[in-house]
Amino acid sequence: MSQRVALEASHAVAEAVRMADVDVISAYPITPQTHIPERLAEMVANGELNAAYIPVESEHSALSTCLGAAAVGARTFTATAGQGLELMHEVVYIASSMRYPVVMAVCNRALSAPLNVWGDHSDAMAVRDTGWIQVFCQNGQEAFDLTLWAFRVGEDPKVLFPVMVHLDGFTLSHVTEPVILPEQSEVDRFLPRFQYPFALDPDKPMTHGAFGPPDIYSETKLAQEVAFRKSKKVILQGWQEFGDIFHRYYHPVEEYKTEDAQTLLLTMGAFTETAKIVIDERRDKGESIGLISLRLWRPFPFEEFRQAVKGAKVLIVFDRCISFGLGGPVFAEIRSALYDEEPRPKVVGIIGGLGGRDMSEEDFDYVINRGREIAEKGSDRILETVNIR
Amino acid sequence: MADELTWKDLEVGNIIKEAGNASFRETGDWRTEKPILDKEKCVKCALCWIYCPDAAIKPSEEGYYESDLYYCKGCGICASICPERAITMIAEEEK
Amino acid sequence: MKAQAVKFGEKLVPTKEFLAEGHSFCIGCGEALALRLACKALGKDVIIANATGCIEICTSPLPFTSWRVPWIHTLFENTAAVISGVEAGLKTLTKKNKRPVRDIKCVAIAGDGGTSDIGIQALSGAFERNHEFLYICFDNEAYMNTGVQRSSATPYGASTTTAPAGKFSIGQITRKKNMVAIAAAHDIPYVATACPSYRFDLMKKVRKGAEVKGPAYVHILSPCPTGWRYSTELTVKIGQLAVQTGIFPLYEIENGRYRLNADPPKLKPIEEYLKLQGRYRHLTGEQIERIQEMVNEDYAKLKKKVAASPM
Structure with a gap:
């Protein structure tokens, strides 16, 4: 047993x-x-x-x-x-x-x-x-x-x-x-x-x-x-x-409440579990939002990923790293992976959780709100961040 | 040889399975001088054989040690260490 | 049938070449000669891990290999770690009945840069962990593969491309790092120096190092016509002079006991060794005298250790 x-x-x-x-x-x-x-x-x-x-x-x-x-x-x-x-x-x-x-x-x-x-x-x-x-x-x-x-x-x-x-x-x-x-x-x-x-x-x-x-x-x-x-x-x-x-089945891209979701949040690793709580709360309020998480990072799961974001209007990528002079590395890759797709969601990136900085539910709320705002109006900041002073 | 191979010809991890296949490679064409053995002087001591960096000297049927010019790079060590001075280096002729 | 071995008095040397012909070592290479002899001494039942360097480059241009024994190259500075893994892997697989019991010698080979500079940490670690392996350093006293740059094994007074002799410099201004003493300081059971000009001594030491229980270190002076700038036919003679002048004595340290393997009653003047090599051509009489003093000092120190060792 x-x-x-x-x-x-x-x-x-x-x-x-x-x-x-x-x-x-x-x-x-x-x-x-x-x-x-x-x-x-x-x-x-x-x-x-x-x-x-x-x-x-x-x-x-x-x-x-x-x-x-x-x-x-x-x-x-x-x-x-x-x-x-x-x-x-x-x-x-x-x-x-x-x-x-x-x-x-x-x-x-x-x-x-x-x-x-x-x-x-x-x-x-x-x-x-x-x-x-x-x-x-x-x-x-x-x-x-x-x-x-x-x-x-x-x-x-x-x-x-x-x-x-x-x-x-x-x-x-x-x-x-x-x-x-x-x-x-x-x-x-x-x-x-x-x-x-x-x-x-x-x-x-x-x-x-x-x-x-x-x-x-x-x-x-x-x-x-x-x-x-x-x-x-x-x-x-x-x-x-x-x-x-x-009896536990894994997939390259994990999809969480993505059905008909207009907005998608993308996370990798342990903070995904915190982000899911925020998704639950927002779904309960009737928001059209879901989460995807890349379990397989290499080889990059192009097919499964493109399938997972189909139909979404906004995709907010949360990075825990800065590629200096470029921005969030996951964000950059995700945007590139969708370039040939038509239609494709607007992809925005926000960076946080560096060097042990925690990510609370409130922080993910900010990521989602700010992400939607950037998707609509664009950003004039060098780097979009969360919980960084 | 390498430039005839495509990516499909390579082993997993570029492993080479044919041990010692470098022996197909000619290194004799590096040579500017070649060793000539005087069998009358040779006492078959094998010093030239053991001191050849290129393993280009081989024992022959008659017990002599003769240079394989396919490999011999012409360093002249054999001539310089031969106690009987049975080996001389002569200029390689133009081909 | 062809002879399996060549006879030298009582000694038999196998005709089999474990390092195939057709390699691309320079003409007259002392390292190729030392390696060929070492491979004959090691025989078939061996796995060799090789550091990046002359040997690796000259024996393995894809799709060709000079190796007739199993051989692995990964990087420059990690060879002692790779052979640690080979040894531990074989031991564990045997212990777990996943492979048959068989005595396979684990041997790491590297140049002086791969040993006394960039690879010294991994080597020290492998010695300290007491893996059963032989490490052979083929010392040609500089980074020859990249074009004769100085290493910590380059001797005082030698001119190299990164420590060139000039108006304000003698060339190498530091003394050669004593890698043999560093190996011995790990209290490993067998440490030795060798030179291909002393062919049977070299083969005996390599064999001994491979057979000893625990780590062993053999440091082989490998004359390099390209980097030392001497005429290619002089490789064996230069090696002999290195020993006869005392600048590279042949000795063993067995379980801490020092023994000189060649101790001429009178050392030849160092000038005989230096004058044949372009890397020392710039030296003045006074500078040669200084080097002579260093050789005398080092030799006297070694003889003291020999004298202090019980027979």
Whole structure:
């Protein structure tokens, strides 16, 4: 029988890693990620998990170690946040380009300077072009489910891409919620053993990581992009299989009360749950409003997204990051994704929730009101923000 | 060779499965001088074989060590370390 | 049938080339020679992780590879971390019965820049965590792959493109970082220096380093005709002179015990080594004298450590 237990989201991630029977964990401590590797180290020390826990000297080495282990066919996991993700940045590209299906949880954190250990999406946005499959979690259950699913999809022989599971630092990573933990037998049915077809082996000596001169580099990148786009099929299939076994079905774009909605709010991550309360209240008052949330961030779910916003007049995108000189990165991508659509909603962007700044229901009320105002009259501000003095 | 490949020809992650396929590559055309072995002087000590950076010297059936000019880059290490001075470097002729 | 090995007195060296011909190392490259010998010593049952640098570039231009053993390159500074993962991965998979029991040597290789500069943090971490691996530094005393820029392993007085000799500079104004001592400070079971001019010594040390329980470090001086600016046929001779003059002594540190492997009764004057190389051509007699003093000092220090080590 599956059981419903109170778990901190970080520990839910660790439980998923344990039930996935991961082989090698390599991590370096950084707030707010620490509860994940701490719990995993404890599991290994207790014998709850038969794995190597490698306490490396940096995040750069954390991911590098996972590459080496994956290259011999081990199931690998690491976790980081903020500056840690920045330090491993070049390794992040290597993992996807060399097609090692490492699973990494990122407890989203602001980027220095000034130093700030609290949550926003600056770290996630800095790695959006790195070729990892990326999903955003909204609650502890999703943190568990999507971590488990990440191994299933990334390691699929038709995929072989690393997967990043984003959970908001503190506002999700440190929150304790009821989480349903499945039976090990169900997990085993969902997640087959990792069978890496190109493992480094003296009997079949292969070369991993040859260098690409100008006469072939472009072809390597095209091959990577084609394979990455094609992974979408397995991503969807993985969620279907997950739902069939665990009875929770996930989709690339979550739609909440979007039916006939004139106004749509778009959020990603844990604040989505706060935003939903505001949507409920407004719906109760008879407003034509709904919410969509991108669960799958990469590969970008163009089709599902365009379908989800069909018929809406205004789409308000809430970003937790500034792309300096451009504005909200999610906003910019969303607007670009809709450019060829006719008709399409007016897309406006508002930025807030930076470096741990909370977003209350009132703040989302402001986002919606101001968003509609900008959609109608335009904006003469450099940046549209919420709850920033 | 590389410029004949399309993206469809590449392995997952650009892995190379044919171990040592670089041995198809000719490096002998880098050479400006080539080694000539005087078999009368050669004592088959194999020093030239072990000190060749390009693995271009191969043991022959008769027990000599002879340069494979497909690979030999003409560095002259073999000639310089030969204790019997059995190897001399001569200018490569124009092709 | 072709001979499987070439006989040198009692010693047998396999004819099999684990590093295939057709690589693009420079003409007369001492590093290619050292690597070829090291690969012969390591044999078939090995996994090699390689840092970015001359070796990586010269052996793996897509779609070609010189490697006849499993090989992985990812980045410049993380090679010790990658091999940590290889080692931990193999161990854990074996422990969990996901792969058969088999002795596979885990070997990391890098240049002096990848070792003593940008890769030193990852290397120190891997030593400290006690992974079972051999790390080989192929030291050609500068960033040769990018065009002879100075590294912390460049010796005092050598001219490089980023520490050039000039009216106001001798070239490299700092002393060569003692990477061997840094490795030894981690109290790992085996540390050694080697040079391809001493072929059997090199192969013996690489083999020993691969077989020892725990981390091992072998530092190989790899003469570079391109960067050191000497005539290509002199590679072996230059290596011999490095040892005979004492600027690069051959020694081992086994479980903390120092032993010199070649200790000539009288060291040759350093000038014999320096004068063959363009990178030292600018040196005055006085400056050569200064370098001689440094060599004497360092050699005396080493001999003290040897003398203090129980036999």
